[in-house]
Amino acid sequence: MPVGAKAMIVREALQGLFDALVTEGYRTLGPTLREGAIVYDDVRHVSELPAGWTDSQEAGRYQLRRREDAAWFGFNVGPHSWKRFLHPPLELLWSARRSGDSFEITVPAAEAKLALIGVRACELHAIAIQDRVFCAGRYRDDSYQARRTDTFIVAVNCGQAGGTCFCVSMGSGPKAAAGFDLSLTELLGADRATFLVEVGSEAGARMLERIASRPPTEAELAGAQAALERTAARMGRKLDTTHLRELLREQAGHPRWDEAGERCLSCGNCTMVCPTCFCTSVEDHSSLDGAAAGRVRLWDSCFTLDFSYVHGGSVRHSTGARYRHWLAHKLSYWIDQFGTSGCVGCGRCITWCPVGIDITEEAAALRTPGRAKRKEVTHEEP
Amino acid sequence: MDRRLRLAVWKFASCDGCQLSLLDCEDELLAVAEALEIASFPEASSAVAPGPYDLSLVEGSITTAHDAERIREVRRQSRHVVTLGACATAGGIQALRNFASIDELVAAVYPSPGYIETLATSTPIGAHVPVDFELRGCPINKVQLLEVISAFLAGRRPAVAAHSVCIECKRRGTACVMVQGVPCLGPVTHAGCAALCPAYGRGCYGCYGPMESANVTALARRWQALGATPQRFEQALRSFNAAAAGLQRK
Ligand code: SF4
Ligand code: SF4
Ligand code: SF4
Ligand code: SF4
Numbered sequence: 075m076p077v078g079a080k081a082m083i084v085r086e087a088l089q090g091l092f093d094a095l096v097t098e099g100y101r102t103l104g105p106t107l108r109e110g111a112i113v114y115d116d117v118r119h120v121s122e123l124p125a126g127w128t129d130s131q132e133a134g135r136y137q138l139r140r141r142e143d144a145a146w147f148g149f150n151v152g153p154h155s156w157k158r159f160l161h162p163p164l165e166l167l168w169s170a171r172r173s174g175d176s177f178e179i180t181v182p183a184a185e186a187k188l189a190l191i192g193v194r195a196c197e198l199h200a201i202a203i204q205d206r207v208f209c210a211g212r213y214r215d216d217s218y219q220a221r222r223t224d225t226f227i228v229a230v231n232c233g234q235a236g237g238t239c240f241c242v243s244m245g246s247g248p249k250a251a252a253g254f255d256l257s258l259t260e261l262l263g264a265d266r267a268t269f270l271v272e273v274g275s276e277a278g279a280r281m282l283e284r285i286a287s288r289p290p291t292e293a294e295l296a297g298a299q300a301a302l303e304r305t306a307a308r309m310g311r312k313l314d315t316t317h318l319r320e321l322l323r324e325q326a327g328h329p330r331w332d333e334a335g336e337r338c339l340s341c342g343n344c345t346m347v348c349p350t351c352f353c354t355s356v357e358d359h360s361s362l363d364g365a366a367a368g369r370v371r372l373w374d375s376c377f378t379l380d381f382s383y384v385h386g387g388s389v390r391h392s393t394g395a396r397y398r399h400w401l402a403h404k405l406s407y408w409i410d411q412f413g414t415s416g417c418v419g420c421g422r423c424i425t426w427c428p429v430g431i432d433i434t435e436e437a438a439a440l441r442t443p444g445r446a447k448r449k450e451v452t453h454e455e456p
Numbered sequence: 457m458d459r460r461l462r463l464a465v466w467k468f469a470s471c472d473g474c475q476l477s478l479l480d481c482e483d484e485l486l487a488v489a490e491a492l493e494i495a496s497f498p499e500a501s502s503a504v505a506p507g508p509y510d511l512s513l514v515e516g517s518i519t520t521a522h523d524a525e526r527i528r529e530v531r532r533q534s535r536h537v538v539t540l541g542a543c544a545t546a547g548g549i550q551a552l553r554n555f556a557s558i559d560e561l562v563a564a565v566y567p568s569p570g571y572i573e574t575l576a577t578s579t580p581i582g583a584h585v586p587v588d589f590e591l592r593g594c595p596i597n598k599v600q601l602l603e604v605i606s607a608f609l610a611g612r613r614p615a616v617a618a619h620s621v622c623i624e625c626k627r628r629g630t631a632c633v634m635v636q637g638v639p640c641l642g643p644v645t646h647a648g649c650a651a652l653c654p655a656y657g658r659g660c661y662g663c664y665g666p667m668e669s670a671n672v673t674a675l676a677r678r679w680q681a682l683g684a685t686p687q688r689f690e691q692a693l694r695s696f697n698a699a700a701a702g703l704q705r706k
Contacts, residue, residue, distance in 0.1 A: 108631070109630065109631040109657065110631060110636050111631035111636070113629065113631060134635055134678070135635060135637075136631075136632075136635045136636055137636065137637075152631070153629075153631045153632065153635075154629060158629065163626070163627035163628075163629070164627060336671075336673075336674065337674050338671065338674065339620070339622075339643035339644065339671045339674055339675060340620070340669050340671065341620040341622040341623070341642070341643035342619060342620060342622055342623045342626070343622050343623075343626060343632065343643075346622070346623060346626030346627070347626065357615035358612065358615070359603065359606070359615060360606050360607070360609075360610045360612065361487070361606060362484060362487040362488060362490075362491045362602070362605065362606050362609060363487055363490065363491060364491075364609065364610060372627065373623070373626070373627055375619070375623060377619075378617070378618075378619040378623070378668070379618065379619075379668045379669060380617065380618070380619070393669060393671065425635065426632055426635055428622070428632065428634045428635060428640070428642075428643050428675075428678060429643075429674055429675075429677070429678050
């Protein structure tokens with residue numbers, strides 16, 4: 075089947091795809107229920123998917139709810155993103171052991187190749203952004219590159235919008251447009267549930283050939299299209315992106331930053347859940363006897379004081395300055411650095427901010443002139 | 457001649473829990489003893505060798521005039537002083553006295569208050585002598601303790617972060633309990649426990665004291681929105697690290 079081809083599979087046939095991926099040596103990852111939320115973890119059987127569950131999301135609020143139907147993918151993005159697996163929160167870069175007068179360095183062996191099942195449109199965009207950050211510049215991140223080389227991606231088109239979603243504003247959804255091997259649209263017919271499958275790559279085509287499919291009817295194609303249009307019309311949030319890059323630069327002295335700094339906990343949750351935030355710190359460890367050492371890389375956040383620590387102190391000392399840096403990097407400096415916005419409108423930073431600070435609301439507030447304030451001199455490079 | 461660096465462990469007003477964390481390092485204790493000469497550690501051995509010491513680990517807070525003198529002597533005898541736990545770094549649970557009248561407390565607790573000689577406050581070691589490194593927690597995390605000792609031996613900076621528990625919570629992959637309705641102190645609490653409580657569905661209790669830039673006022677508003685009374689929030693803060701500067705409301 076050529077790239078772009080569409081086919082129908084009965085819903086249960088998805089198990090065949092899981093099995094085929096496992097046979098090919100993939101570690102299959104997908105959505106599953108845990109700790110009252112839908113998270114991404116190892117999933118080998120369709121029975122582990124959150125069938126019949128959905129989520130309700132608001133700023134600082136997340137709740138699982140039962141659906142009236144038994145949809146397998148009838149929810150939106152949760153606390154995890156695929157970044158967990160492609161750019162893990164803690165990674166041993168190398169370890170070393172003393173031998174005689176010298177030492178030996180060991181680099182961890184390559185892990186199993188990953189199959190990501192249930193990747194949403196905004197997440198495809200986020201992965202593409204991290205690909206650019208880690209692999210396209212002058213300095214390539216070898217371990218990220220290794221994990222990405224063989225990733226198999228099964229996307230899912232969103233059949234509904236979450237309360238904090240705004241992918242339409244960011245041009246990143248709700249339809250999975252590129253960057254997948256196969257994409258699924260779940261169609262819940264009165265008598266039986268099916269998936270409309272779209273082929274996104276040759277690897278995807280080869281996988282699809284291993285399960286039974288048939289061509290879609292006009293009605294099925296129209297049904298899938300209508301579902302996407304409904305989703306697009308019901309975004310929980312929107313963000314006006316007109317001149318956003320310039321706005322963030324011009325409003326560095328806006329009083330809203332200090333005001334946000336009073337509400338913000340500088341806890342770092344927003345950066346941790348954001349599927350594009352890539353910052354890390356590096357720690358060296360050594361054993362008591364000095365015979366072994368290791369270097370680990372951990373997710374870091376621009377909300378910590380250490381992040382901007384230079385000789386004598388932190389550059390961004392106030393919480394307002396740190397909040398400004400986060401928003402300005404996402405929506406403005408990111409474009410200078412990588413030619414794309416750093417935000418894909420997934421809404422995670424809104425839902426998972428413990429005090430419900432809303433990136434769309436904060437960005438909108440900058441468009442209303444605040445009381446005049448001396449513009450601070452800022453030398454905040456991305 | 458013994459070329460190992462000399463270690464001493466000291467106890468002030470405390471429950472011994474942090475010193476026990478060192479004894480609890482069963483698998484690593486031999487390596488510690490090989491790397492350092494354990495010159496004085498009364499909790500573990502009655503054989504006490506005199507100073508000076510290269511590294512002093514200090515547990516407990518200062519609650520008596522005698523201890524205020526004793527910590528000066530410890531400092532004089534020690535090249536490096538590392539304080540361990542909520543008592544030594546913030547005054548401990550016994551610093552609740554700082555918010556009340558000491559005479560009334562003594563009268564309420566002891567049948568013959570006349571025998572009690574104590575200070576009106578419980579204060580951290582750092583309020584009395586310069587401290588080289590403070591390791592937080594009630595009790596401390598033994599992995600962090602070993603990190604501090606290994607770093608000391610290697611002459612490097614210990615990898616102990618001062619940011620929120622939330623960052624550890626997210627790295628761990630826990631679905632935030634507060635966003636699901638359970639009040640949590642994680643956003644104002646210093647990391648170190650690897651976000652243990654939220655991983656078991658409980659809000660953070662604040663064992664590690666305030667993180668580097670704790671916004672207590674903003675968190676108080678959130679707790680209230682979640683149905684916790686201001687009194688309940690106040691009580692949550694009034695525990696092991698009650699007197700820590702970073703937790704006082706402006
Ligand atoms: S900034 Fe917020 S909404 Fe945008 S991609 Fe990151 S987490 Fe999602
Ligand atoms: S500096 Fe930018 S990429 Fe890094 S954590 Fe902050 S917002 Fe995210
Ligand atoms: S915006 Fe919210 S999630 Fe981000 S640091 Fe501030 S309080 Fe934490
Ligand atoms: S559960 Fe507590 S510690 Fe974890 S992210 Fe939420 S607020 Fe922070």
